[in-house]
């Protein structure tokens with residue numbers, strides 16, 4: 001089978017950063033073709049620089065990072081500094097990136113790389129879907145070369161940025177609509193499942209015991225991120241984005257069901273909601289919506305992969 005070709009689109013963000021570390025630590029499973037950054041948790045200039053900092057931390061300074069869209073397709077930009085801090089990865093005291101961002105725009109990289117690939121490419125999306133949606137709009141034929149999209153976003157139940165909507169979808173609902181209607185295999189990893197992957201104090205200490213610079217940075221980020229989410233998550237912060245990488249590594253840790261999912265675009269109080277048809281009455285399924293995760297198995301996998309990263313910034 002060999003390593004699957006993978007592109008990660010992200011908005012680092014502490015949880016994006018941990019997901020990137022997991023993916024970089026898994027070269028047997030992933031042929032990581034590149035990382036594309038999008039505006040989301042913090043503005044694009046910070047998300048792309050944070051992605052470069054994380055690749056240095058993981059000892060992969062040559063991994064290409066592409067800057068993408070600085071704003072959503074239609075709605076006004078929203079960010080999440082209150083949760084992630086002004087840098088987006090507060091809690092990890094990382095040096096300036098060792099290499100510049102790539103010259104190509106992320107949307108052009110996605111279009112060009114997917115147009116010429118010899119093997120279908122998996123897209124792991126960890127932020128708002130602006131880059132991926134615009135790549136699909138610019139050249140819809142790239143979808144023929146997309147193996148699947150695994151997206152952290154949405155919720156069957158309560159949102160997080162509003163009662164109705166989860167941040168990644170809320171931040172660019174029109175982009176999410178394009179992706180959810182694209183007709184490629186799509187797995188939605190929403191809040192209902194990521195809220196089961198809680199970084200409790202004991203789990204953070206288990207990571208800290210790895211004793212490496214990447215592990216220390218992860219603990220710093222989790223402690224910062226957790227301190228800002230205690231009102232919602234008393235036992236520790238949820239690891240939203242790492243669930244995407246864990247699913248790609250060990251799908252047996254997860255279960256879910258196929259269902260019709262629509263993105264609410266017009267609701268005054270519900271814009272950005274993933275309307276999930278649990279009862280199979282609204283239309284043909286267009287997504288696999290994950291519902292359960294083996295949380296202990298998830299954290300065991302996270303630790304095992306982080307332990308492989310014993311290097312720090314060169």
Ligand code: RIB
Pocket residue numbers: 011013014015016040041126127128152160166167168240241
């Ligand atoms: O709602 C959680 C998602 O929004 C995560 O991807 C987090 O990084 C933010 O992008």
Ligand code: CA
Pocket residue numbers: 010011012013015016040041126127241
């Ligand atoms: Ca994210």
